Amino acid sequence: MQIYPHTIDEPDEYPTRKDFFVSEAGEEKGFGLFTRRPFEKGEQMARFTGEVLDEVKLHTLQINPTKHLHDPYFVGYLLHSCAPNVLLDMETLTMWAIKDIASGEALTMDYTSTEDILYRQFPCACQAEECRQWITGQVEAINEEGHIYLKKFKATTQNMQASIHG
Numbered sequence: 001m002q003i004y005p006h007t008i009d010e011p012d013e014y015p016t017r018k019d020f021f022v023s024e025a026g027e028e029k030g031f032g033l034f035t036r037r038p039f040e041k042g043e044q045m046a047r048f049t050g051e052v053l054d055e056v057k058l059h060t061l062q063i064n065p066t067k068h069l070h071d072p073y074f075v076g077y078l079l080h081s082c083a084p085n086v087l088l089d090m091e092t093l094t095m096w097a098i099k100d101i102a103s104g105e106a107l108t109m110d111y112t113s114t115e116d117i118l119y120r121q122f123p124c125a126c127q128a129e130e131c132r133q134w135i136t137g138q139v140e141a142i143n144e145e146g147h148i149y150l151k152k153f154k155a156t157t158q159n160m161q162a163s164i165h166g
């Protein structure tokens with residue numbers, strides 16, 4: 001059964017409920033997109049589609065600086081990670097596995113990889129070693145809230161290290 005409720009031209013390449021499901025990902029994260037089967041690194045996982053808008057919304061993905069894809073059924077549910085397992089090609093509108101992915105795993109992308117400017121910047125707790133802690137778009141500076149957050153985060157980390165070593 002197709003995930004998209006509307007009719008699409010070549011349904012074979014679009015996501016089905018056999019391969020993917022949407023579910024709650026945790027209290028603070030909201031809903032996320034999960035797999036029902038394993039995918040191999042380098043595999044094209046699905047095509048996606050949506051409505052092309054000329055503004056950034058909460059669940060849009062940037063096609064180019066003036067066009068944004070609104071897909072509230074599939075890729076709109078991708079959560080952010082600084083070490084994602086999925087990459088979106090916004091030219092061909094295809095989703096790719098960039099790691100081996102197990103059945104039942106949450107799919108994540110790096111929001112900065114597609115967005116010049118985010119709908120809103122946010123703190124990240126993806127727990128990746130390379131986590132940037134505060135997520136922005138590609139061309140925007142860290143906002144005031146971000147500077148405050150990062151300062152606090154740094155202080156907490158230093159205190160934790162001091163208590164470990166002291």
Ligand SMILES: [Zn+2]
Pocket residue numbers: 081082083124125126127128130131132133
């Ligand atoms: Zn992160």
